[in-house]
Amino acid sequence: MTLEKINVVWIQGQGCTGCTVSVTGGTNPDLINVFTGFLPQIEGINLVYHPTIMVPWGEAASKILDDVINGKYDPFVLVVEGAVPDEKKAQETGGYYCGVGEIDGKMMLFDDVLLKLSKRAGVVVAVGACASFGGIPHGNPNPTGAKGVINFLGKDYKSGLGLPVINLPGCPPSGETIIEALGHLVLTARGALPVPELDADNRPVFLYGPKVHEICPRAGYFAGGKYSSEFGEPYCMGMLGCKGIITHCQVPKKGFVEGAGGCTTVGGICIGCTEPEFPDEPFSPFLQKAPVGPYASEAMEDMVAKVKAVLSRLLSRKI
Ligand code: SF4
Ligand code: SF4
Incomplete structure (x- = not known):
């Protein structure tokens, strides 16, 4: 991962967008400071894709996601919000559970997009209870077979930087927690901080100790x-x-x-x-x-x- 520029791709599956609302309320630093490069240590962060707060919409937004899948924005940090449904269950009755946008008239399914992006991502961060462990969507009786990213990708998954999925659970986690964790990972990628210690559930100990x-x-x-x-x-x-x-x-x-x-x-x-x-x-x-x-x-x-x-x-x- 280069020191100068770090691309961030934020995708949303089965969730309520509460984590996005939470991160926009983060302070010290807030998102404006993060993205305008006000803090020299974490300048150069480029939010490539975020379905809620990006300017492009519709097929133009889907095209960006397709470009990410095809390597145009390597290397990138993948942030996942929302649980991953079992689309095989949806197929039993027809249709799908979770689409993220159409391209060339075809729906891009969240699980497929996540799988493809996880193969290119430098780091994968699961933000919120849903992305970390399944959260509310996987609550009993879990009609859509929802699961967290780590269960979907497998416990042995390693990102491009050799890291497992990093979980930032909470419903939602505070904006401070999300920004502190992402900031730490940026500094890790730049060699200024070690990889954060994780607990048995892949949560950074300095935030969830x-x-x-x-x-x-x-x-x-x-x-x-x-x-x-x-x-x-x-x-x-x-x-x-x-x-x-x-x-x-x-x-x-x-x-x-x-x-x-x-x-x-x-x-x-x-x-x-x-x-x-x-x-x-x-x-x-x-x-x-x-x-x-x-x-x-x-x-x-x-x-x-x-x-x-x-x-x-x-x-x-x-x-
Ligand atoms: S105090 Fe408990 S309910 Fe509140 S955010 Fe933390 S874990 Fe969730
Ligand atoms: S002291 Fe413990 S049990 Fe009592 S309100 Fe606080 S966290 Fe809950």
Whole structure:
């Protein structure tokens, strides 16, 4: 991948365009700064294709996508928003589930476009719960056979830069999360940063390391045993169905837009939208309490830590 120019191709499958809305609300830097080259470290980013915010439309837009497929924009970063449906299921009853545009009178199907682009892409980034793990479209009973990009391309898939699919789940992820991740990858491509460490679900650890419960602004109330019994109260939302104890997400700490907002911060519960099982069990029903196991093991660890803290205070302290 050249240092000067990095092409970005953003395609959308089964989704609600919420990730696109979210990224347009990103700040520090915002999209204007990213695309105008205001930040020297990440200048040279060229958004080649994005069905929602690009200027060309109709067949002119499809022609650009066709050109990408045929190599005109190599090398490029492929960003995928939305799940991938099983078009074989659609064929059983006729028609198709997910077309992305017509060219020469023929519909381009999302799964076919994704497969072709994945063979040329320097990096593949799955943005949002749908592209990462299937999200809402793959929720039980999953009528379209929807799946995330990694399940569609296969766990052994490697991009042109030798990277697996990088997942940025969330429904949607915050704009900050998306821009931070893409910015990091641009700097990785330019040799300025190492490849981000990924967790077992291919999420960058620097963005998805902590559990919501560990960084929640209501964690002090949880530790003190104060629980909200109805929405609107300021205490821990665990009794109202919060799944923060089994969910990895930075939103409670970093907010949603420019440090403001965030689910538990503003009085909502965490519904686990960054986790592979979302929106199915154990994250649904959304208002059902989280499984007791993680709380029990946390309580045990807590007790041990408290005993250690008391014992350490009994020991003399060298100054
Ligand atoms: S259960 Fe939810 S609201 Fe309570 S401290 Fe944990 S993450 Fe915050
Ligand atoms: S706090 Fe929970 S519900 Fe909110 S964005 Fe993060 S994972 Fe999703």
